[in-house]
Amino acid sequence: xxxxxxxxxxxxxxxxxxxxxxxxxxxxxxxxxxxxxxxxxxxxxxxxxxxxxxxxxxxxxxxxxxxxxxxxxxxxxxxxxxxxxxxxxxxxxxxxxxxxxxxxxxxxxxxxxxxxxxxxxxxxxxxxxxxxxxxxxxxxxxxxxxxxxxxxxxxxxxxxxxxxxxxxxxxxxxxxxxxxxxxxxxxxxxxxxxxxxxxxxxxxxxx
Amino acid sequence: xxxxxxxxxxxxxxxxxxxxxxxxxxxxxxxxxxxxxxxxxxxxxxxxxxxxxxxxxxxxxxxxxxxxxxxxxxxxxxxxxxxxxxxxxxxxxxxxxxxxxxxxxxxxxxxxxxxxxxxxxxxxxxxxxx
Numbered sequence: 001x002x003x004x005x006x007x008x009x010x011x012x013x014x015x016x017x018x019x020x021x022x023x024x025x026x027x028x029x030x031x032x033x034x035x036x037x038x039x040x041x042x043x044x045x046x047x048x049x050x051x052x053x054x055x056x057x058x059x060x061x062x063x064x065x066x067x068x069x070x071x072x073x074x075x076x077x078x079x080x081x082x083x084x085x086x087x088x089x090x091x092x093x094x095x096x097x098x099x100x101x102x103x104x105x106x107x108x109x110x111x112x113x114x115x116x117x118x119x120x121x122x123x124x125x126x127x128x129x130x131x132x133x134x135x136x137x138x139x140x141x142x143x144x145x146x147x148x149x150x151x152x153x154x155x156x157x158x159x160x161x162x163x164x165x166x167x168x169x170x171x172x173x174x175x176x177x178x179x180x181x182x183x184x185x186x187x188x189x190x191x192x193x194x195x196x197x198x199x200x201x202x203x204x205x206x207x
Numbered sequence: 208x209x210x211x212x213x214x215x216x217x218x219x220x221x222x223x224x225x226x227x228x229x230x231x232x233x234x235x236x237x238x239x240x241x242x243x244x245x246x247x248x249x250x251x252x253x254x255x256x257x258x259x260x261x262x263x264x265x266x267x268x269x270x271x272x273x274x275x276x277x278x279x280x281x282x283x284x285x286x287x288x289x290x291x292x293x294x295x296x297x298x299x300x301x302x303x304x305x306x307x308x309x310x311x312x313x314x315x316x317x318x319x320x321x322x323x324x325x326x327x328x329x330x331x332x333x334x335x336x337x
Contacts, residue, residue: 077247079280
């Protein structure tokens with residue numbers, strides 16, 4: 001697997017900048033059904049990732065993903081740190097053992113999503129980031145090789161975020177609210193969507 | 208002195224973590240190693256994996272370490288910290304499913320008597336059973 005260092009850097013930069021730019025929105029969503037720190041936590045984590053951009057860009061993709069994951073784990077400071085950290089570290093581990101992108105993209109993504117599910121002891125339908133990650137995994141499997149793959153992923157992620165609104169949270173801080181969590185989209189689902197859009201937009205611009 | 212299980216207290220608030228540790232020391236004495244941490248990497252409310260790893264290593268005992276946590280992120284970050292320890296220590300640390308203040312006092316009391324890690328955890332987790 002090889003990704004040009006400049007491509008890798010532009011992907012990481014776009015993803016981090018989009019998360020940082022969406023921090024106020026993530027905070028507002030989290031104030032509605034959580035403890036209001038998701039935006040600030042994600043911003044802190046991805047600012048730390050941006051600070052390592054040059055060294056991350058110089059690494060092979062699998063090592064770069066592991067570095068991003070460890071950086072998020074050590075700097076985010078909320079439950080999203082281990083969850084997003086696990087996603088990137090597991091993706092890096094899976095990539096180390098596979099032939100590489102793009103043939104195995106769905107397989108690598110599946111490993112990462114499975115690891116997040118195990119870390120959070122959570123399943124889809126519980127109003128979490130998994131409610132975006134699992135539908136996107138299905139899209140990656142179904143649309144593998146499609147010329148419209150990037151667009152299908154974006155549509156899938158955006159639609160999945162909206163579907164978290166009527167869900168009742170049973171995991172995380174929002175679970176304390178019970179039925180009162182209904183009607184708000186999940187902040188973790190939203191931040192996952194922001195990341196996925198940033199990656200798709202950047203890849204599309206480079207095609 | 209015989210080794211006793213170490214106790215780590217992880218709260219979103221450093222004040223709560225410190226206050227809980229103060230209560231444990233006053234009620235159980237200094238024979239059990241107690242470490243605490245609270246706050247995110249910027250010092251605001253939250254938890255930090257690196258601070259939790261430091262606390263585990265500060266409370267380290269060959270008999271293991273029991274961690275008491277307050278809310279969700281403290282538990283997830285504590286589990287992550289355990290996995291990032293050196294390999295020979297990972298299996299000797301448990302995150303207890305127990306209320307933080309009562310659990311820390313009960314766990315430390317049990318540890319002071321020389322109990323095993325499993326026994327310390329079981330006593331703390333009895334508080335959540337009823």
